[in-house]
Amino acid sequence: MQAFVIWKSVPDTVEELPVRGDGGSLDRETLRFTLGDADEHALEQALLLKERHGGKVHLVTLDAPEIDHAIYTALAKGADTAVKIAIDQTVLGTAAIARVVASFLTATPGRMTADTLLLPGSQAIDDLEGELGAFLSEAVALPYLGVVCGVTLVGGQVLATKEFAGGVRGEFEVPLPAVLGIQSAERPPRYVPVAKVRAVMKSARIDSVELPVPSPAAALPVTRMYKPPATGRAQMIDGSAGDIAVRLADILHERNLI
Amino acid sequence: MGAAILVLVEHHRGAIAGITGEMLAAARDLARALHGSVEAVLLGCDVAPLASRLGPADRVWVLDDPIAATPSAELTLAVLQAQLARHPAAIILLGGTNVSFGLGARLSARTHLPFVNFCQNVRVEAGTVICTSRLFGGKILADVHLPTSQGILSITPGSFSAVAGDGETPSVVESIPVPSYPTAVVFKRLIEPAAGDIDITKQAILVSVGRGIQDASNLPLAEELARALRGALSASRPVVDQGWLPLTRQVGKSGMTVKPKLYLALGISGAPEHLEGMKDATLIVAINTDPKAPIFDLAHFGATVDCLELIEALSATVRERIAAG
Numbered sequence: 001m002q003a004f005v006i007w008k009s010v011p012d013t014v015e016e017l018p019v020r021g022d023g024g025s026l027d028r029e030t031l032r033f034t035l036g037d038a039d040e041h042a043l044e045q046a047l048l049l050k051e052r053h054g055g056k057v058h059l060v061t062l063d064a065p066e067i068d069h070a071i072y073t074a075l076a077k078g079a080d081t082a083v084k085i086a087i088d089q090t091v092l093g094t095a096a097i098a099r100v101v102a103s104f105l106t107a108t109p110g111r112m113t114a115d116t117l118l119l120p121g122s123q124a125i126d127d128l129e130g131e132l133g134a135f136l137s138e139a140v141a142l143p144y145l146g147v148v149c150g151v152t153l154v155g156g157q158v159l160a161t162k163e164f165a166g167g168v169r170g171e172f173e174v175p176l177p178a179v180l181g182i183q184s185a186e187r188p189p190r191y192v193p194v195a196k197v198r199a200v201m202k203s204a205r206i207d208s209v210e211l212p213v214p215s216p217a218a219a220l221p222v223t224r225m226y227k228p229p230a231t232g233r234a235q236m237i238d239g240s241a242g243d244i245a246v247r248l249a250d251i252l253h254e255r256n257l258i
Numbered sequence: 259m260g261a262a263i264l265v266l267v268e269h270h271r272g273a274i275a276g277i278t279g280e281m282l283a284a285a286r287d288l289a290r291a292l293h294g295s296v297e298a299v300l301l302g303c304d305v306a307p308l309a310s311r312l313g314p315a316d317r318v319w320v321l322d323d324p325i326a327a328t329p330s331a332e333l334t335l336a337v338l339q340a341q342l343a344r345h346p347a348a349i350i351l352l353g354g355t356n357v358s359f360g361l362g363a364r365l366s367a368r369t370h371l372p373f374v375n376f377c378q379n380v381r382v383e384a385g386t387v388i389c390t391s392r393l394f395g396g397k398i399l400a401d402v403h404l405p406t407s408q409g410i411l412s413i414t415p416g417s418f419s420a421v422a423g424d425g426e427t428p429s430v431v432e433s434i435p436v437p438s439y440p441t442a443v444v445f446k447r448l449i450e451p452a453a454g455d456i457d458i459t460k461q462a463i464l465v466s467v468g469r470g471i472q473d474a475s476n477l478p479l480a481e482e483l484a485r486a487l488r489g490a491l492s493a494s495r496p497v498v499d500q501g502w503l504p505l506t507r508q509v510g511k512s513g514m515t516v517k518p519k520l521y522l523a524l525g526i527s528g529a530p531e532h533l534e535g536m537k538d539a540t541l542i543v544a545i546n547t548d549p550k551a552p553i554f555d556l557a558h559f560g561a562t563v564d565c566l567e568l569i570e571a572l573s574a575t576v577r578e579r580i581a582a583g
Contacts, residue, residue: 013395013527014548026398037496095367123359125394125529128402130363130373138367143442144331146360147512159446163512164356167451167505170329173444181360183512188500220372224401228392228552234544234560244561245571248543249579251559255541257463257520258487258576 001055001153001176002113003046005079006101006120008132009033009064009089013125019225026225028090033065037184038121044185045151046119047078053153055115056080060101062089068206069197076192076200083207093218094127098135100214105140107211112140115176117158122146122181129219133181143174146181261294261348261407266338266361267312268353269302274311277353279420281413282314284380285351289316291382292407294348298429301337303327306431313427319434326436328445331361336439338365348407349380349387354414356512362410372409374402376530378417382407395529396552415511415534455506456490463489463520466509466536467497470525470546470565474502479569480524486576492516494532510535525565528553 011017012032020027046057059074059082061067071082085104089097105112118140120133129135137144149169150161157175163183164170174180237247252258263285268275278298285296298315300308303326309318321337338350338361350365352358354376366373378399379390387404389411458464465484471477477491484491491507498508509516511531521539526532528544528551536542537556544557545565554560561568 011394013397017394017397019398037499041499095363127375128391128393128400130366130375131360134360134363135367138364143440144360144364145443147356161449162356164448165512166515167508167513169449171446171449173446175442178442184495184499219366220374220402221405222400223388223403226399227397227550228399228555230555234542234554234557236549236554237559237561241563241567241571242575244545244563244568245575248559248561248572249575251541251543252487252520252576253579255519257541258579 001049001053002116003049003055003057004105004116004118005043005046005057005059005074006118006132006136007035007039007042007059007061007070008094008097008121008124009061009067010036010124010126019227023224023226024222033067033090035070036121036124038123038182040189041185042119042121042182043074043077043079044187044189045182046117047190048186049117049151049153050078059083060104061085062087062092062097062100064089071206072201072204073192073197075204076197077190081207082204083209085209085211087211087213091217092214093220094124094129094132095135095219096214096217098132098139100211101132101136102139103211104209112177114156117151117176118142118179119182120179122148122183128222131181133179137179140179143178144181145172145174145178147183148180149184150186151180261292262297262345263288263292263294264338264341264347264350265296265298265315266334266350266352266358267298267300267308268355268357269300269305269308272308274308275353275355276420277355277413277415278312280415280418281351281353282312283418283420284413285349286314288349288380288382288387292348292387297345297347299337299341301326301334309429309431312429315429317430317432319432321434321436323436329357330439330443330445331364332439332441332443333437334361335364335368336437337434339368340437341434342369350410352410352412354412358412362412366410372404373412374404374409375412376414377411378414380411392530395527396533397550414530416537451506452504455504458490458492458507458509459514459516461490461516462518463487463522464492464509464516464518464539465489465522465524466492466494466526467524468494468526469496471497472525472566474500476566477502479566479573483569483573483576486573486580487520487522489518489520494526494529523553523557524569526553527551528556
């Protein structure tokens with residue numbers, strides 16, 4: 001099995017998300033970037049499949065701030081190869097990112113084999129135009145399933161579990177090669193010690209690939225970005241934890257909840 | 259008749275899903291502003307009777323066939339493409355649900371219509387369709403103008419009043435044939451959530467933990483608080499993904515939809531997917547160190563204290579109050 005894990009960096013929402021003066025985009029200069037949870041799970045699912053069935057795990061991503069450290073961490077966890085496409089991902093919409101990844105995958109004949117699985121994260125917090133996996137599947141003309149939370153290889157195909165609602169899941173048979181948008185791996189993403197990452201940084205290599213910058217960069221004209229208006233905000237309770245506990249107990253008592 | 263607004267109907271176990279009512283309500287408003295019609299597309303097996311429950315639609319297109327008895331994105335896409343080829347629509351509304359996940363982007367790639375994800379508002383201003391989407395875990399809104407007033411929109415559940423889309427007015431019903439479509443992805447079976455755990459949808463009080471709980475070793479503290487309140491412990495997605503609590507305790511889009519009398523959100527930021535599952539709780543109290551956390555937009559009461567400190571203090575206070583009668 002050849003698993004290509006496709007990563008997409010997103011702004012770190014723990015930090016401030018300042019809107020640029022033009023009002024139509026975030027100020028990328030001051031943003032911190034990170035990976036979405038689903039992307040971490042996509043790597044974990046690929047590593048689990050490799051442990052069970054053999055094969056290789058290849059990481060593919062475009063350039064983004066602080067991505068190198070994340071790539072080395074993936075290599076330390078067990079990814080076999082890593083490719084960084086030398087295009088700034090943070091200026092592209094998701095559809096354009098998918099086109100770049102598709103052109104990388106199809107540029108070299110034989111790169112995608114009959115047992116290839118493309119594993120992007122199922123969804124990202126900035127997927128305004130749509131999901132990477134969905135666009136990618138159309139660009140490379142492969143079967144697609146999203147919101148996947150479990151993958152088993154059976155012969156030449158996979159049994160993939162997709163989340164619906166209310167804890168209900170569906171099991172689907174998907175022939176290889178295919179694109180599976182991973183929502184969560186069957187196990188939490190593994191931990192790797194910092195020392196191991198540092199060692200990998202000295203020994204491993206990130207392959208850099210040059211490709212043309214896609215046009216248009218984004219499919220959708222965003223005319224305005226803004227913080228949600230603070231209507232209906234919670235009535236905030238100040239003080240120490242003890243003060244707040246007393247006030248909350250009063251509120252619960254007034255409502256016959258205790 | 260002007261522009262058609264196409265709505266992909268979602269239904270579950272013989273009933274129209276709430277998101278369908280929301281989409282029909284949004285479609286009616288759009289049709290009014292654009293002088294167009296609302297056209298619903300209904301796929302499934304033995305679903306024809308449901309057409310009469312789609313009153314706000316001017317017309318219901320029905321594919322009622324055993325082949326549509328199980329979920330197939332490929333069939334749905336083929337039906338929508340064929341429908342658009344025969345009867346071009348200005349706007350296509352899809353549910354922002356796991357059922358319809360991925361359809362919008364794929365249809366956009368095939369039709370070159372723009373796709374707008376995470377829509378919580380759609381309106382027409384000076385003849386232009388404007389969508390508002392909630393991005394970055396709910397922290398930023400984005401307005402997108404559809405230059406030709408054509409596009410595919412994914413509607414976030416809870417954004418429109420489903421009541422406005424409810425109704426039993428008879429509609430014009432027309433059959434559509436089964437198109438040819440690739441059958442590469444094959445549905446095998448539904449997997450129900452494991453039985454045996456408590457049912458959080460039936461609890462009057464939920465103490466719900468998120469990333470702010472930091473570590474599995476802190477869960478007993480939250481369980482203790484839940485016991486003191488005579489409630490149960492639930493969680494947001496990251497806690498379940500870490501394997502700290504089972505899926506049966508997950509609140510949100512892929513998990514359970516709950517409506518308790520009290521929802522105490524501890525260390526939960528309030529991503530839209532989570533809010534979708536608990537927004538109708540009678541009383542929502544949120545504790546989070548980030549004063550800008552979206553959960554505070556929904557909560558009735560909030561505090562920006564460390565949730566672990568609050569858990570211990572509140573457990574003790576509640577026990578004292580109960581002991582004092």
